[in-house]
Amino acid sequence: MKTEPLVLGIETSCDETGVGIVRGHTLLADAVASSVDEHARFGGVVPEVASRAHLEAMVPTVQRALDTAGVTLADVDAIAVTAGPGLAGALLVGVAAAKAYALAADKPLYGVNHLAAHVAVDTLEHGPLPEPAIALLVSGGHSSLLRVDDLAGEVEPLGSTIDDAAGEAFDKVARLLGLPFPGGPPIDREARAGDPAAISFPRGLTGPRDLERHRFDFSFSGLKTAVARWVEARQRAGEPVPVADVAASFQEAVCDVLAAKAVDACRTHGVETLVIGGGVAANSRLRAVAEERAAKYGITVRVPRPKLCTDNGAMVAALGSHLVAADARPSALDLPADSAMPLTVVTV
Amino acid sequence: MLVVVVDSATPAVTAAVAALRPDGVEIVAQQVSVDARAHGELLAPGIQSVLAAAGVKPGELAAIVAGLGPGPFTGLRVGLVTAAAFGQSLDIPTYGVCSLDALGWGQPGTVLAATDARRKELYWALYADGERIAGPSVDRPDEVAARATAAGAQRAAGEGAEKYPLGLPAAGPRYPEPAALAALAAERVRGRAPSEPLTPLYLRRPDATLPGQQRKSVLQ
Numbered sequence: 389m390k391t392e393p394l395v396l397g398i399e400t401s402c403d404e405t406g407v408g409i410v411r412g413h414t415l416l417a418d419a420v421a422s423s424v425d426e427h428a429r430f431g432g433v434v435p436e437v438a439s440r441a442h443l444e445a446m447v448p449t450v451q452r453a454l455d456t457a458g459v460t461l462a463d464v465d466a467i468a469v470t471a472g473p474g475l476a477g478a479l480l481v482g483v484a485a486a487k488a489y490a491l492a493a494d495k496p497l498y499g500v501n502h503l504a505a506h507v508a509v510d511t512l513e514h515g516p517l518p519e520p521a522i523a524l525l526v527s528g529g530h531s532s533l534l535r536v537d538d539l540a541g542e543v544e545p546l547g548s549t550i551d552d553a554a555g556e557a558f559d560k561v562a563r564l565l566g567l568p569f570p571g572g573p574p575i576d577r578e579a580r581a582g583d584p585a586a587i588s589f590p591r592g593l594t595g596p597r598d599l600e601r602h603r604f605d606f607s608f609s610g611l612k613t614a615v616a617r618w619v620e621a622r623q624r625a626g627e628p629v630p631v632a633d634v635a636a637s638f639q640e641a642v643c644d645v646l647a648a649k650a651v652d653a654c655r656t657h658g659v660e661t662l663v664i665g666g667g668v669a670a671n672s673r674l675r676a677v678a679e680e681r682a683a684k685y686g687i688t689v690r691v692p693r694p695k696l697c698t699d700n701g702a703m704v705a706a707l708g709s710h711l712v713a714a715d716a717r718p719s720a721l722d723l724p725a726d727s728a729m730p731l732t733v734v735t736v
Numbered sequence: 737m738l739v740v741v742v743d744s745a746t747p748a749v750t751a752a753v754a755a756l757r758p759d760g761v762e763i764v765a766q767q768v769s770v771d772a773r774a775h776g777e778l779l780a781p782g783i784q785s786v787l788a789a790a791g792v793k794p795g796e797l798a799a800i801v802a803g804l805g806p807g808p809f810t811g812l813r814v815g816l817v818t819a820a821a822f823g824q825s826l827d828i829p830t831y832g833v834c835s836l837d838a839l840g841w842g843q844p845g846t847v848l849a850a851t852d853a854r855r856k857e858l859y860w861a862l863y864a865d866g867e868r869i870a871g872p873s874v875d876r877p878d879e880v881a882a883r884a885t886a887a888g889a890q891r892a893a894g895e896g897a898e899k900y901p902l903g904l905p906a907a908g909p910r911y912p913e914p915a916a917l918a919a920l921a922a923e924r925v926r927g928r929a930p931s932e933p934l935t936p937l938y939l940r941r942p943d944a945t946l947p948g949q950q951r952k953s954v955l956q
């Protein structure tokens with residue numbers, strides 16, 4: 389058993405070609421090639437454009453990571469790759485590449501779950517994760533609450549969005565306000581100059597009846613519509629739209645619900661550690677609200693730095709390293725890319 | 737010189753170990769699995785098993801030869817990223833071959849090579865005594881048939897020619913064969929030509945369809 393395994397991780401589930409190299413809990417390299425600019429004019433990620441970009445970026449990004457870490461493929465103990473969930477064609481490029489690296493260099497291969505990797509990446513910043521932990525994963529593609537009993541084995545989904553992902557709501561509201569894609573960073577920026585209490589936007593699935601059936605689920609579609617109606621009413625009345633106030637009030641509604649449900653999950657399960665991951669975890673207000681609420685109940689909030697929150701190869705390498713150290717069984721060479729990989733599966 | 741040959745431009749997922757000798761190409765081991773939906777699952781195990789069957793270790797390889805398509809994008813990329821990553825891992829050159837050229841290779845006379853491009857279209861090229869004289873292109877079967885007839889094609893190779901009536905007798909292989917792919921790259925391998933980027937022959941622009949959206953048109 390290796391205590392400080394050297395692992396190369398590949399992530400291609402969406403529009404970032406990420407290659408990370410990790411030794412134990414130490415990050416050695418985190419190379420990312422993004423095709424986000426090619427998607428911006430469509431207001432969302434175009435799968436075929438992303439897949440083409442992954443193919444072009446794979447070899448140079450792996451090389452960049454190896455050079456940065458100062459290691460060769462012969463040095464690594466294992467290759468890890470996101471096997472799902474994600475865009476099928478995009479995942480397939482990463483999985484095929486990982487198999488080739490594993491086969492050519494005679495290394496074990498670990499096909500891992502993208503969401504579990506979002507949790508594992510925190511170990512690079514804060515060391516081993518206390519288990520059990522509750523994880524809140526929020527991005528353009530996912531909004532989930534998980535209970536993590538064993539990062540090398542068991543993850544229990546507690547709830548997820550029943551409509552839009554949180555990051556999607558940021559993108560759509562940004563578009564409405566004439567802000568660029570992706571919408572998270574510009575809304576965060578605008579909101580700093582606005583009043584979060586200026587407009588009272590709805591908090592989805594927080595009413596007493598919703599809490600019975602959807603206690604740990606999220607809904608952002610109603611919020612998105614409410615923001616659109618509010619902005620349209622202003623425009624119809626010929627009044628200027630207070631962008632900063634709308635951004636701040638919208639962001640507050642999202643962060644309020646996310647933090648409230650995450651803290652509720654910790655309390656209900658008697659768990660003292662909350663990990664927040666995914667692109668939306670980079671939102672400054674979400675960190676602040678979650679820390680404030682959690683502190684009241686003695687819950688520790690762990691949020692990796694923003695660059696590790698978005699999709700990257702380091703998170704896959706981090707989970708791979710954890711799996712190697714835990715003596716997990718490697719994946720077979722006929723490992724499929726699974727666009728709908730269930731949350732309960734950490735590795736296949 | 738030993739090379740690994742891969743092609744994933746058609747439903748055939750092809751892996752082989754070829755020995756390039758001064759006097760010709762010998763296929764030492766090959767595995768061809770026909771499954772249009774499982775390129776990602778089948779290719780790496782295919783390479784593993786041909787290496788084992790040939791008794792060849794990856795470190796003994798001199799180069800990787802890959803079919804560049806044209807072909808359905810998702811499967812095609814599996815072959816090319818596999819070949820590129822293999823070449824990078826082993827620090828050996830990679831060489832690309834137009835997959836249709838492998839169908840037209842070594843055939844006397846004027847021959848059409850055609851493979852299924854889905855959406856009721858064909859990827860095609862024309863060959864005169866094995867040399868490409870038109871294509872690669874993607875067109876409707878009736879347009880392909882007209883071009884082939886005008887060029888005086890006598891036969892058609894490739895599974896595309898079986899799927900649509902093109903008015904030409906079928907001849908030659910259904911799928912790109914490893915021996916042909918290896919032969920088409922042999923000069924470059926033997927001459928230690930510079931490694932080539934494996935750029936797919938897409939021939940179509942990507943659909944700008946967002947996930948969850950309905951495809952607006954089957955046209956590009």
Ligand SMILES: [Zn+2]
Binds near residue numbers: 506698
């Ligand atoms: Zn993600």
